[in-house]
Amino acid sequence: MTRRMLRRIGVLCAFVGIAFLAACASPADRTDMTPTAIEAARKFPYTLSVRTAGGNETSAMGSSEISNADLRAAIEGAVTRSSLFRQVVGDKSGDYELTVIVIQLTKPTFGGDFTVDMEATWTLLKTSDRSVAMRKSISSSHTATMNDAFVGVTRLRLAVEGAARDNIKSGLAQIAALNL
């Protein structure tokens, strides 16, 4: 092989690599996971701290995941927006402690419409005596179609964000129905 041909192969490989990285997964966005239309039936006069677990970081060569930090930010944003609790506080210093754990996030690997199923546990504890105010497993599902996004990686991310958004909406609705 001539030097010129090898150089062309190298340039071609570089372009393929760039195209590959450009099509790689991005994590579910915290803003897009935050439900927009929330009407809290109740407004509790307590402070809330939020903890999340079970999430994963997204690798470029994997598929979109939900990180613990982003899920927590989305839940805190939704609680603040709805005024469900008086205030969201950091650490474990709230009157109530909400723990949301992602148990399962089922994603397709191939197809046109992408449906993502999510199961998360929502546990609300009263901080003072660690009594359980609520303990529920909430499942949600969201489908992103080719109309939403043509590129598969983007379509999958939209489906993941939608499943998380619906899960948060359901979880907060369950909390709003409590008599705290």
Place this chain on the structure above:
Amino acid sequence: MNKTIGVLSAALVSCFFTTACAVHATATVDPSAHLDRMHTLQVRKLEGEDGSVRKLIAEDLRGRGYSVTTDEPPPEKLDGAVTYVDKWTWDMSMYLIDLTITIRDPQTDFPLANGNSYRTSLARLSPPEMVKEVLDNIFKESEKQK
């Protein structure tokens, strides 16, 4: 030219090893769960599975001091129900690539604790070792919450 071929080959080989060496192990325990107060567990059989992984999970839990049954229907006095999802794939031989074990409230099926181990081919463990890894992580996480 030989140097170029050598560099390209090294890059290709490293890409191959990088994608084939993924290891990921996690465990979560619900803050309302008290795994240390459990004594009797049931390991439920997965639909369509031959029961081999169920046996390994039951044996490991017995080794940790739990009274474990695999019988259906379960006994009346049950502290937890254990479910699992195992995924196998082939690379020169069949191996267990992904194992998720969940300990649930037997009445409500609420997931009290969940552990997962994902290991690609070059980082593979035997099924008993994968079961031990997942359960070790679950119980370590439970200890942290005390």
